[in-house]
Amino acid sequence: MGTVQARSLEPLPVSGPNLSPSVDELETVEVEPETKQEVLENKRVMKKSHEARERLLRLGIFRNVEVLIDTAQGEEAVAEGLDVIFEVKEMRRLTGSYNTMVGNNEGSMVLGLKLPNLFGRAEKITFQFSYGTKETSYGLSYFKPQPGNFDKNFSVNLYKVTGQFPWSSLRETDRGLSTEYNFPIWKTHHTLKWEGVWRELSSLSRTASFSVREESGHSLKSSLSHTMTIDTRNSAILPKRGALLKINQELAGYCGGDVNFLKEDVELQFNTSLLWDCVLSASLWSGLLVPMGEKPSSIADRFYLGGPTTVRGFSMYSIGPQSEGDYLGGEAYWAGGLHFYTPLPFRPGHGGFGDLFRTHFFLNAGNLCNLNYGEGPNAHLQKLAECIRWSYGAGIVLRLGNIARLELNYCIPMGVQSGDRICDGVQFGAGIRFL
Incomplete structure (x- = not known):
């Protein structure tokens, strides 16, 4: 089981090396917050997270992919930021x-x-x-x-x-x-x-x-x-x-x-x-x-x-x-x-x-x-x-x-x-x- 985590105010990318399922990695992308569109941005993050989950499942190498979305925490957290965490369970070798x-x-x-x-x-x-x-x-x-x-x-x-x-x-x-x-x-x-x-x-x-x-x-x-x-x-x-x-x-x-x-x-x-x-x-x-x-x-x-x-x-x-x-x-x-x-x-x-x-x-x-x-x-x-x-x-x-x-x-x-x-x-x- 592995965890892939992304912290971003913008929609999560659905392809690219940052979603490679072979390693656990942490990426931080800092973007100026748009506080007037907080609700809209949250919906966009949820939509992109769902698309990323579907792409991971289509690879055929995971038994399960779960997405956890929470407000950003820690010293590096930025205002109105979100943590997006992917928890994956890989399939057996055979x-x-x-x-x-x-x-x-x-x-x-x-x-x-x-x-x-x-x-x-x-x-x-x-x-x-x-x-x-x-x-x-x-x-x-x-x-x-x-x-x-x-x-x-x-x-x-x-x-x-x-x-x-x-x-x-x-x-x-x-x-x-x-x-x-x-x-x-x-x-x-x-x-x-x-x-x-x-x-x-x-x-x-x-x-x-x-x-x-x-x-x-x-x-x-x-x-x-x-x-x-x-x-x-x-x-x-x-x-x-x-x-x-x-x-x-x-x-x-x-x-x-x-x-x-x-x-x-x-x-x-x-x-x-x-x-x-x-x-x-x-x-x-x-x-x-x-x-x-x-x-x-x-x-x-x-x-x-x-x-x-x-x-x-x-x-x-x-x-x-x-x-x-x-x-x-x-x-x-x-x-x-x-x-x-x-x-x-x-x-x-x-x-x-x-x-x-x-x-x-x-x-x-x-x-x-x-x-x-x-x-x-x-x-x-x-x-x-x-x-x-x-x-x-x-x-x-x-x-x-x-x-x-x-x-x-x-x-x-x-x-x-x-x-x-x-x-x-x-x-x-x-x-x-x-x-």
Whole structure:
């Protein structure tokens, strides 16, 4: 157990070397008191202290962080000064965990071992085993934040993932190594990533189509990617206000491997609060995959669309090109959603458990296809505007903390094309990313 103490009249800083959790330290900052704003300053100190506590907890190396605020005492005390004391309890050198995790319409059991605060500066080594309904994975990772600025961090991951994709009659095993560097710039957050992965594709069943069997075999992908995120939402799962912009670019093949492509993916979301605790939300997703070289794109790299987390009323990833009932994905897509969220009728459990539920009315639309790159941009847009699938309906949403949500919807699919699989009526969805 350690104690971090700060004495200041100004709000406590939420980052920087003075909040390093690896040592106990005392900092004195003397500022001329503003006695006319005593109450306001006290509130600001309390707010900043709470933010600093949340940052310390997010490091994942403390079991508990308590904040004590008192008037300054002692010979060095200044008029109207405050003492802010952080009492922390570090986690054990080796910890284990067992929990369940919700993905996009998938659940899994997760076992983990962690060495937190390995060298006293919030470094972590983590081993994790996950067994799910469609995916099994092993992973070993090392995480290193920058001292004094924990929003900047570096990580290395070694992993093996085996996934089953029944909508494509495909099984994929990835063995890979990746490195990531995360850093903020002004109001944006950036991630630079290199990934080298040995991929093994095989048929999931004897009835798999020839197109899927043709994709079977081994490939080596080496790619560089960059993600920029601007997120002003008050919640990632059920936001009431704020916006999200996320842009991801991936370039494969120019740093090794036999897979070559350029991939762009964009996500937009806007949320605004209305009267009576109602929320209007609008989302737009789009993506483009351009093969580089003579080889066509791989089924493992293409986009997929449809299901309870994207275009509701359609079965999981059952929109777009298909062969003998196996869905092959597409090289270009767009999807949009409009939601109107309201509290439960008559607000049962208001102020408690009932606030985890929302009713919503939705309208979804989208399209996914392959492109002929000799036709030009106008032909691409025309192809994406043809045969639009869309759906509407209503349902109930349950928020699981700030990590996932469940939906039970009644869906009415429209614009159905030959080969699409629909879910007309009640549809259940679970995940962390919803259109």
